[in-house]
Amino acid sequence: MPSLLVIIFAVELVVQLVNTIGAATINNLLWRIALSLPIPLSAEFAEQRKKQKEYLAVRRDLNATSSQDEFAKWARLRRQHDKLLEDLEKRKKDLDGSKTKFDRTLTSVRVVATRGVQWFLPFWYSREPMFWLPYGWFPYYVEWFASFPRAPLGSVSIVVWQWACTGVLALAIETVMAVLGLFVAARQKQQEKAKVKQAVPASAKAEGSKAEAK
Amino acid sequence: MSTAIINADDDHLEPTLQSILDQRSLRWIFVGGKGGVGKTTTSCSLAIQLAKVRRSVLLISTDPAHNLSDAFSQKFGKEARLIDGFENLSAMEIDPNGSIQDLLAGQGENEGAGDMGGVGGMMQDLAFAIPGIDEAMSFAEVLKQVKSLSYETIIFDTAPTGHTLRFLQFPSVLEKALAKVSQLSSQYGPLLNGFLGSNGTLPNGQNLNEMMEKLETLRATISEVNTQFKDERLTTFVCVCIPEFLSLYETERMIQELASYGIDTHSIVVNQLLFPKPGSDCEQCTARRKMQKKYLDQIEELYDEFNVVKMPLLVEEVRGKERLEKFSEMLVKPFVPPQ
Numbered sequence: 001m002p003s004l005l006v007i008i009f010a011v012e013l014v015v016q017l018v019n020t021i022g023a024a025t026i027n028n029l030l031w032r033i034a035l036s037l038p039i040p041l042s043a044e045f046a047e048q049r050k051k052q053k054e055y056l057a058v059r060r061d062l063n064a065t066s067s068q069d070e071f072a073k074w075a076r077l078r079r080q081h082d083k084l085l086e087d088l089e090k091r092k093k094d095l096d097g098s099k100t101k102f103d104r105t106l107t108s109v110r111v112v113a114t115r116g117v118q119w120f121l122p123f124w125y126s127r128e129p130m131f132w133l134p135y136g137w138f139p140y141y142v143e144w145f146a147s148f149p150r151a152p153l154g155s156v157s158i159v160v161w162q163w164a165c166t167g168v169l170a171l172a173i174e175t176v177m178a179v180l181g182l183f184v185a186a187r188q189k190q191q192e193k194a195k196v197k198q199a200v201p202a203s204a205k206a207e208g209s210k211a212e213a214k
Numbered sequence: 215m216s217t218a219i220i221n222a223d224d225d226h227l228e229p230t231l232q233s234i235l236d237q238r239s240l241r242w243i244f245v246g247g248k249g250g251v252g253k254t255t256t257s258c259s260l261a262i263q264l265a266k267v268r269r270s271v272l273l274i275s276t277d278p279a280h281n282l283s284d285a286f287s288q289k290f291g292k293e294a295r296l297i298d299g300f301e302n303l304s305a306m307e308i309d310p311n312g313s314i315q316d317l318l319a320g321q322g323e324n325e326g327a328g329d330m331g332g333v334g335g336m337m338q339d340l341a342f343a344i345p346g347i348d349e350a351m352s353f354a355e356v357l358k359q360v361k362s363l364s365y366e367t368i369i370f371d372t373a374p375t376g377h378t379l380r381f382l383q384f385p386s387v388l389e390k391a392l393a394k395v396s397q398l399s400s401q402y403g404p405l406l407n408g409f410l411g412s413n414g415t416l417p418n419g420q421n422l423n424e425m426m427e428k429l430e431t432l433r434a435t436i437s438e439v440n441t442q443f444k445d446e447r448l449t450t451f452v453c454v455c456i457p458e459f460l461s462l463y464e465t466e467r468m469i470q471e472l473a474s475y476g477i478d479t480h481s482i483v484v485n486q487l488l489f490p491k492p493g494s495d496c497e498q499c500t501a502r503r504k505m506q507k508k509y510l511d512q513i514e515e516l517y518d519e520f521n522v523v524k525m526p527l528l529v530e531e532v533r534g535k536e537r538l539e540k541f542s543e544m545l546v547k548p549f550v551p552p553q
Contacts, residue, residue, distance in 0.1 A: 068459050071509065072516035075466045082470070 005130055005161065008121060012165040015114045016173050027106050031099065041098060048091050055084040122159045129155030227521045231260060231452070231481055231545045235267050239447040244477075246372040247454035248464045252485040252525070254281040255532045256454045257371040259542030264367055265303040272365040273297075273305040274356065277373040280307040287534055294363060299535045304365070308356060357439060393433070399426045446478035454483045457509035466516075482520050484513060486527040489551035524549060 018026065035042045058081050067074040127150050133143060135154065143154050151157035227233075234240060243264075245257035254275070261273040272294055275282045282305050283289050286297055294304040360368055443449045451472055455465040465482065472479050488506060490499035513522055525541075526549050532541045 067463070069508075071459070071462055071512035075516050078466070079470065 004121070004125060004128070004158065008158065008162050009165050009169075011114065011117050011121070012162065012169050015118065016166075016169045018110065018114065020173055020177070023107070023110065026110075027103055030106060031102060034102065044091075044095065044098075048088070048095060051084065051088055051091065055081070055088055058084060118162070122162055125158045126150045127152075128158065130158055130161045131156055227480075227519070229521065229523050229548050231263070231483075231521060231523055233521055234260070234450060234452070234481060235263060235546065237447075237450075238268075240367060240450060242443065242449040243367065243369045244372055244449070244451045245369065245454060246451060246468065248461050251454050251456045251461055252483075253277075253454050254285055254371050255538070255541065256452065256483050256485065256525075256545075257369050258282070258285050258538050259532075259545050260452065261303055261305075261369050262300075262539055262542040263545055264369070265300055268302070268366045270302045270365045270367075271304070272360065272363070272368045273303065273371065274360075274368060275305070275307045275371040276309075277371060278309050282307055282371065285533055285538065294365075297535075357442070358435070396426060396430055396433075399423075444476040449478060450481070451477055451479040452481045452483060453479060454485055456486045457484055457506040457513065459509070462509055462513065469517075480520055481523065482513065482517055483523045483525060483545075484510065485525045487524055489526055491552060526551070 035045055058077060062074070062077045062081050065074045065077060129147075129151050132155050133146060138146070146156045146160055147153050148157055148160055234243065243260065245253050245260065247253050254277070257273060257275075261271050265271045273282065275290075280290070286305065288295075288298055290305045290307045292306060292308060294306045297303050297305050453465050453468060455461040469479055487510070488499055488503045490496055490503055494500065510524070523545060525544055528541070530537065532538060
């Protein structure tokens with residue numbers, strides 16, 4: 001088992017990542033991955049797609065058939081159309097239900113694996129020192145704070161370690177996002193510039209270069 | 215040119231209603247279709263033919279605009295009455311709307327409250343709250359009456375408006391709801407009665423227990439009607455149409471709807487066919503004949519599992535016993551157009 005220090009860090013990292021990316025995005029991504037796997041659910045979805053296509057084809061035929069001139073054909077198509085529509089609606093209901101179930105399961109698993117662990121570990125290991133501070137380096141009130149709430153004096157408690165991890169990770173992610181944002185903005189600007197360059201008529205450009213030469 | 219239409223292919227079912235006459239287990243026969251296609255004429259003719267092979271036949275019109283009296287030139291009322299000239303064929307006319315009024319009024323009297331208070335008021339609310347329940351109740355009422363009369367076969371001449379058998383669609387829902395209500399009332403009834411006083415009177419003067427009993431009996435009758443009507447040995451539906459687009463469209467819809475209710479239907483009567491004499495120079499007749507032929511071909515193609523009966527349009531109105539009898543012959547012996 002890896003040390004508690006690492007576990008706490010990992011949990012905080014996951015929480016921060018989920019917060020940044022967004023729970024819904026992650027759910028959707030996992031849903032799409034689940035659908036691409038060879039499981040009954042994805043087969044059902046493929047079937048639904050096929051049925052939808054079939055339905056649309058029947059509907060096109062139905063619209064193309066004159067009910068007055070070819071009543072028998074029209075009525076047969078109509079029956080097929082109605083049957084398919086009913087079937088499709090039923091399937092859609094079932095699939096929506098399974099999607100909701102999937103989301104719910106995923107959400108509960110995520111909550112337990114992040115929030116639950118986040119609360120449970122500090123509670124369970126509150127008396128355990130994560131690591132010891134060098135003796136005599138820090139004044140009493142710092143040592144008291146570092147061991148908050150129940151770890152022995154002179155050590156760093158799990159709660160304080162968690163806070164530290166959260167703070168550092170939040171800072172790091174913010175930095176990364178800011179840097180990424182800068183990059184994106186810079187690239188956008190470049191692209192815009194290129195567009196403007198293209199949009200500038202040739203004569204205006206020539207005049208500009210002439211003025212520069214003078 | 216007409217014989218080609220009349221001579222059905224070998225794989226088609228025979229173009230008569232003989233199968234209905236032969237099926238002795240049939241108890242309820244419905245005749246339905248769009249207005250003006252000849253439902254009453256068809257049901258009267260079918261009744262006449264059935265009377266020849268059954269012990270006793272009752273013809274019931276649920277059409278508010280009663281035509282049975284017209285067809286037989288005899289007045290019929292809410293009680294079954296023998297038709298003049300027959301020994302085993304009776305007819306009656308009921309009004310689906312009227313019978314629920316009677317039902318409600320009867321209850322009002324039982325409660326000793328003339329102003330529709332008590333259970334009557336409750337039932338009235340119910341009748342307006344659930345579509346088709348009034349029809350279901352009137353059917354239940356008719357069934358109760360008819361059962362005691364012990365007719366072998368009952369033919370319903372249904373109303374063209376709305377869907378007479380609409381109520382067959384919702385009984386499962388209604389049954390579930392009523393079962394739930396009954397269960398709740400039996401569970402919480404004592405508690406409620408504690409609130410409501412010893413005789414269980416609701417604030418608006420209705421009695422809880424009595425109301426529940428009424429609902430329970432209603433549920434029982436409706437479910438009985440259902441099981442009877444959905445049994446193909448007991449019940450069948452005869453669709454009447456004319457070879458025109460709208461009539462055909464309605465018929466197709468009706469057949470699909472009946473299938474969704476689980477009601478058996480395997481006969482279509484195509485009425486008012488024109489058979490102009492060869493060499494006839496009637497422009498309208500030949501044009502119309504052409505159009506009818508087109509739809510007839512479509513009917514043959516679409517309903518190959520049905521007995522499609524073709525009836526000609528006569529030059530006189532089909533009224534009175536003799537004419538109806540003559541007309542009814544064509545339900546069992548395919549009409550051969552004059553050459």
